Amino acid sequence: MMAEWNAWTDDQLKTYNFPIHPLPICSVNDPQAEELIKEQKPVVIKGSELISTAQKWDLEYLREHIGDGEFTVYESDSESFKYYDDKKVIDGFTPPMKQRRMIFSEFYDAIKNKNRTKKYYLQQPLNDKVGPQIVVDFINFNWKWIKQQQMNNNWGPLTSNLLLISEEGNVTPCHYDEQENFYSQANGYKRVILFPPSQYKYLYPHPVYHPHDRQSQVDFDEPNLKLFPKFKKVVGFGTVLGPGDVLYLPSYWFHYFETLKNSGIATAITFWYKAAPVGNITYPLTAVQLMAMMRNTEKMILEALKDYKQVDIFWNMLAAGRYC
Ligand SMILES: O=C(O)C(=O)C[C@H](CCCc1ccccc1)C(=O)O
Numbered sequence: 496m497m498a499e500w501n502a503w504t505d506d507q508l509k510t511y512n513f514p515i516h517p518l519p520i521c522s523v524n525d526p527q528a529e530e531l532i533k534e535q536k537p538v539v540i541k542g543s544e545l546i547s548t549a550q551k552w553d554l555e556y557l558r559e560h561i562g563d564g565e566f567t568v569y570e571s572d573s574e575s576f577k578y579y580d581d582k583k584v585i586d587g588f589t590p591p592m593k594q595r596r597m598i599f600s601e602f603y604d605a606i607k608n609k610n611r612t613k614k615y616y617l618q619q620p621l622n623d624k625v626g627p628q629i630v631v632d633f634i635n636f637n638w639k640w641i642k643q644q645q646m647n648n649n650w651g652p653l654t655s656n657l658l659l660i661s662e663e664g665n666v667t668p669c670h671y672d673e674q675e676n677f678y679s680q681a682n683g684y685k686r687v688i689l690f691p692p693s694q695y696k697y698l699y700p701h702p703v704y705h706p707h708d709r710q711s712q713v714d715f716d717e718p719n720l721k722l723f724p725k726f727k728k729v730v731g732f733g734t735v736l737g738p739g740d741v742l743y744l745p746s747y748w749f750h751y752f753e754t755l756k757n758s759g760i761a762t763a764i765t766f767w768y769k770a771a772p773v774g775n776i777t778y779p780l781t782a783v784q785l786m787a788m789m790r791n792t793e794k795m796i797l798e799a800l801k802d803y804k805q806v807d808i809f810w811n812m813l814a815a816g817r818y819c
């Protein structure tokens with residue numbers, strides 16, 4: 496990975512023992528960028544100025560201007576922030592991190608508190624409670640450019656802009672989302688590793704009913720190759736995002752994020768869009784169509800059986816000796 500001149504060095508990255516190839520990097524007016532987006536392939540876009548007005552959003556500026564709304568802040572005993580859907584929590588599930596609500600100055604004090612033992616990750620959709628200066632910065636995002644992308648690719652509406660404020664070393668474990676995303680780095684340095692939907696069978700996402708739905712079950716730091724043998728075959732596509740970089744993160748692509756060690760705070764904003772309507776089914780089925788079909792099948796079977804412990808028996812009864 497080529498570090499931009501004196502911005503960061505390789506020893507700030509966590510090491511994994513699967514291959515990681517570079518992601519394509521294009522300047523904003525390079526037609527290759529539009530090509531890749533159209534093919535739903537990831538690309539890092541330089542020079543879009545998409546959120547240049549947010550590049551000055553450091554903790555002090557935000558404490559001054561972001562207003563007195565409440566923010567969702569995750570608190571973890573480790574560097575790992577594995578997302579869970581609190582609406583799917585079932586008894587026996589222990590959340591791997593605590594979800595707290597605090598005003599920005601509380602978050603600021605928590606981060607600045609020298610003798611703290613916890614790590615923090617602010618993850619809050621931008622809403623109309625932000626102060627007037629933040630509204631001005633928001634209005635001055637490069638909406639012309641991103642609206643053009645939305646239109647060219649027949650995407651649905653913008654659903655949310657998630658403000659992400661992460662501290663050095665924080666990790667968001669591997670997962671996929673079902674929306675298209677222009678992931679925009681305002682400041683700080685974050686490394687991202689992506690895996691195409693075709694590697695679904697190497698990443699073993701949790702069952703759809705589980706609070707960790709969409710998240711890989713594999714612990715990248717200590718992969719259990721007995722439970723997840725195909726993880727050995729995984730191949731990642733990675734890069735380090737710096738201030739002003741925008742990553743087109745296609746829906747259903749698995750991704751992992753880490754905030755570089757000794758790099759301070761990293762602020763990013765997502766632009767999540769409803770994916771384009773699935774055209775008529777073509778054969779052979781694409782990996783994305785298979786993922787969507789598996790999700791729908793799981794939901795249907797669970798709806799019918801009412802008990803997730805029955806799924807294994809049901810599925811084996813259906814396939815064993817019949818569809819093998
Ligand atoms: O933008 C994305 O899709 C990312 O995964 C960015 C990631 C934090 C996202 C947290 C999250 C995970 C799952 C559901 C909703 C929110 C990071 O930057 O660490």
Ligand SMILES: [Zn+2]
Nearest residue numbers: 670671672750
């Ligand atoms: Zn995500």
